[in-house]
Structures are given as structure tokens and as C-alpha cells.
Amino acid sequence: MSAPRRVGIAGVGYYVPERVVSNADLAQSLDTSDEWIRSRTGIRERRIAAADQAASDLGLAAARQALADAGVAGESLDLVIVATASPDMVFPSTACLIQNQLGAVKAGAFDLTAVCSGFSYALTTGAQAIAAGEAERVLVVAAEKFSGLLDWTDRATAVLMGDGAGAVVLTSDAPRGEILASVLGADGTGIEQLGIPAGGSAQPATHATVEQRLHFMKMNGPEIYKFGVRIIGESVAQALAKAGLPESALDLLIPHQANIRIIQSAAKRFNLSMDKIVVNIDRYSNTSAASIPIALAEAKQSGRLQPGMIVATVGFGAGLTWGANILRW
Numbered sequence: 030m031s032a033p034r035r036v037g038i039a040g041v042g043y044y045v046p047e048r049v050v051s052n053a054d055l056a057q058s059l060d061t062s063d064e065w066i067r068s069r070t071g072i073r074e075r076r077i078a079a080a081d082q083a084a085s086d087l088g089l090a091a092a093r094q095a096l097a098d099a100g101v102a103g104e105s106l107d108l109v110i111v112a113t114a115s116p117d118m119v120f121p122s123t124a125c126l127i128q129n130q131l132g133a134v135k136a137g138a139f140d141l142t143a144v145c146s147g148f149s150y151a152l153t154t155g156a157q158a159i160a161a162g163e164a165e166r167v168l169v170v171a172a173e174k175f176s177g178l179l180d181w182t183d184r185a186t187a188v189l190m191g192d193g194a195g196a197v198v199l200t201s202d203a204p205r206g207e208i209l210a211s212v213l214g215a216d217g218t219g220i221e222q223l224g225i226p227a228g229g230s231a232q233p234a235t236h237a238t239v240e241q242r243l244h245f246m247k248m249n250g251p252e253i254y255k256f257g258v259r260i261i262g263e264s265v266a267q268a269l270a271k272a273g274l275p276e277s278a279l280d281l282l283i284p285h286q287a288n289i290r291i292i293q294s295a296a297k298r299f300n301l302s303m304d305k306i307v308v309n310i311d312r313y314s315n316t317s318a319a320s321i322p323i324a325l326a327e328a329k330q331s332g333r334l335q336p337g338m339i340v341a342t343v344g345f346g347a348g349l350t351w352g353a354n355i356l357r358w
């Protein structure tokens with residue numbers, strides 16, 4: 030058997046909707062305040078998609094930017110993977126909508142659901158397709174329109190999430206962003222902690238499910254908080270060990286943007302100053318699967334990613350699920 034091929038990130042892109050909604054804007058209709066949201070979460074504002082923008086529209090904009098950054102045409106893609114928990118519709122997949130718009134005529138396309146860990150899962154899956162020799166060029170998109178999944182009368186969840194998309198192009202000949210190691214995990218005993226109860230086959234949409242607001246995100250915030258703090262440390266440490274690197278080798282951490290206090294605890298765990306962690310939760314809130322690739326693209330575009338840097342990305346969320354990837358930039 031031949032050794033797996035190396036895989037790198039040839040291009041990155043992101044898109045966030047134009048409309049900015051501040052904490053003060055939310056406080057006009059919810060019993061909350063800028064002070065509470067800022068101090069408990071680190072969020073100042075979020076982007077909210079227009080009524081006529083679906084997840085595929087956000088993802089398409091991010092994908093086009095990533096393809097341009099990589100200098101790769103849509104027709105040359107072998108695979109399109111879209112990580113999303115807010116697909117345009119139950120089916121067909123959002124990946125097929127994006128594949129069609131890109132003219133990626135020779136690509137297979139599928140959606141992947143791992144919620145806030147979606148990018149970590151999709152990056153790992155896409156890289157494995159190339160490493161195994163099944164694909165040469167893979168587009169990984171994470172696109173979320175969580176504003177359509179939120180109960181805007183529930184202050185405990187409505188203030189936390191926003192809309193956006195990020196994308197990367199993976200190839201076997203990319204000079205940067207080599208994926209050195211990946212760790213994926215799941216703990217289905219945590220299914221009750223975070224989810225949308227109705228709208229699937231267990232509880233199809235009825236008048237009653239709509240009246241009971243069961244089509245919106247429900248969350249046990251404190252439990253998810255504790256899980257996030259624990260799992261960032263465990264999964265990044267495991268992934269570094271798998272890559273054969275000491276924890277001290279870590280130059281930059283790109284964590285899922287769920288709560289600034291969870292991110293600060295990761296800084297402490299890995300002895301990193303905050304300038305070694307990419308943070309944009311203040312501007313975008315939690316964009317679920319999209320948060321890591323948006324932060325990665327911003328880091329690249331602002332020159333924060335320097336050749337040779339060891340970078341860890343880490344996601345966690347509903348399922349429960351988690352995933353960490355170690356990259357050499």
C-alpha cells in the first residue's frame with residue numbers, strides 16, 4: 030500500500046451578510062442588555078442574512094472567494110462538501126445547489142451535519158478523500174443561516190448565534206496549510222443538550238409543533254459551556270500528539286467562536302497569550318460550522334498566518350461532537 034498523500038489548503042474565503050445587528054438592537058425586543066451579552070459571551074454584534082439569502086447563497090460567495098484564492102476553477106473540483114445545520118431545505122443537499130452554481134460538473138456533492146463541529150468534520154473528510162487518492166481537488170464549505178433556526182423570543186439562545194460562511198479548497202499540491210493530524214469525536218449521550226426537536230422524522234412539522242416553538246434551537250447553556258472548555262483542551266492535545274508535536278509547538282489557535290470565556294480558558298490551558306488565538310466572536314457571534322473557516326480566512330487575509338506556523342483548529346457542538354485539526358502553514 031502506498032503512503033497517504035499530503036493534503037494542503039490552496040485557498041480560503043468567507044462571506045458574512047451586510048446587515049449588522051448589535052446587542053442594543055436585540056435589547057429593544059428582548060429582556061437583555063449589551064452589558065450582559067458582552068460580559069457573558071464576548072459578543073458585540075452579529076450579521077443577519079437578508080430574507081432572500083439562504084445558506085447556499087452565503088456558502089456560494091465564500092466558495093467563489095476560496096476558488097479565486099486557490100486559482101482553481103469550479104469545473105476542476107472532484108468533490109464538494111458542505112457542512113451545515115441550516116441547509117436551504119431538508120433535501121436536496123445545499124452542496125448540490127452550490128455545485129450547480131459553480132459549474133462543478135465532475136464533482137460529487139454532499140452535506141455533512143456535525144453542527145458547530147461541521148467544518149472540522151468536513152475538512153477531515155475532504156482531506157481523507159485526497160490522501161486516499163480518490164480526489165485531487167476538494168471544496169469544503171461551511172454555511173449557516175442560524176437566524177432562521179432561532180426563537181427570537183428566547184433571550185437565552187437568540188443573542189448567541191449569527192449567519193455567515195467560510196470555505197477552503199484542498200489539493201495535494203498546495204504549498205501551505207498542510208493537514209498534519211485530525212481528531213474527530215462524538216458522544217451521543219449528550220443529544221438532549223443542544224438541538225432542534227421538531228421538523229425531522231421523529232416529530233414532523235404539525236400545527237402543534239409550530240405552536241410549541243419546537244422548530245427552534247434549544248440549549249442547556251451551562252452544560253455546553255463545561256463541555257466546550259473540557260473538549261478544546263482534550264482534542265487539541267490529542268491532535269498535537271498525533272502529529273508528533275509538543276504542545277509548546279502551537280503558534281496559533283483557531284477555535285470555534287462560541288463564547289470568549291471558553292476561548293480564554295483554552296488560552297490558559299495551552300499557555301497561549303490571546304494574540305496567539307484568532308477571535309472574531311465580538312463581530313460575528315457564533316456562526317456554528319462557519320466560525321472556524323471565517324476566522325481562518327480572516328487570519329490569512331490579514332497576514333496572521335506565516336509560513337511554517339503550527340496552527341490548530343478546533344470545533345465542538347451539538348451531538349455532542351468535536352474535531353481538531355493540526356496544520357503546518
Ligand SMILES: CC(C)(COP(=O)(O)OP(=O)(O)OC[C@H]1O[C@@H](n2cnc3c(N)ncnc32)[C@H](O)[C@@H]1OP(=O)(O)O)[C@@H](O)C(=O)NCCC(=O)NCCS
Binds near residue numbers: 062070250288345
Ligand atoms: C449561554 C451562556 C452564555 C450563559 O451564561 P451563564 O453565565 O452560564 O448564564 P446562565 O445560563 O447561568 O444564566 C444566568 C442568568 O442570566 C439569564 N440570562 C440568560 N440569557 C440572558 C440574556 N440574553 N440576557 C440577560 N440575561 C440572560 C438567565 O435567565 C439566568 O438568570 P437567573 O439566574 O435569574 O436564572 C453560557 O452558558 C454559554 O456560553 N454556554 C455555551 C453556549 C454555546 O457555546 N452554545 C453553542 C455551542 S456550539
